[in-house]
Amino acid sequence: MRGFLERLQWKLAAWMQGRNGVDGLSNFLMGVGIILILASIVPGLDLLSWFALVFLLVAVLRSFSKNISARSKENEAFERVAEKPKRWFALRHKMWTNRKTTRYFTCKGCGTVLSVPRGKGTLRVVCPKCKTETMKKS
Numbered sequence: 001m002r003g004f005l006e007r008l009q010w011k012l013a014a015w016m017q018g019r020n021g022v023d024g025l026s027n028f029l030m031g032v033g034i035i036l037i038l039a040s041i042v043p044g045l046d047l048l049s050w051f052a053l054v055f056l057l058v059a060v061l062r063s064f065s066k067n068i069s070a071r072s073k074e075n076e077a078f079e080r081v082a083e084k085p086k087r088w089f090a091l092r093h094k095m096w097t098n099r100k101t102t103r104y105f106t107c108k109g110c111g112t113v114l115s116v117p118r119g120k121g122t123l124r125v126v127c128p129k130c131k132t133e134t135m136k137k138s
């Protein structure tokens, strides 16, 4: 059994040679497809499973595609669009994990998210971006 699985793995690796493989865009399309499948369980939303099928099919076909330059161009465009939301989620995650040690607030001058350590009294904060000064209770 183990030899069979190893041979299968080698064959798959050889078959994937020269193909695009899974990239960020494919992963995203897979995720959307899976969410649509789960949503299609809700009565009245069963048509969503067809959209899910399209998303999953495109994700799989992209991974097996041999036109790597076209696929990587698509992936680059996707990464450019996805950069801002990714950063937003990363910041929310950081704020959540540091919520006990750090207080976060937005600069009144430019909207940049700033942070001060908690429990240090009232601090004078100078925004590194626009130099706006604020007094902040930490």
Ligand SMILES: [Zn+2]
Pocket: 107, 108, 109, 110, 111, 112, 127, 128, 129, 130, 131, 132
């Ligand atoms: Zn600022």
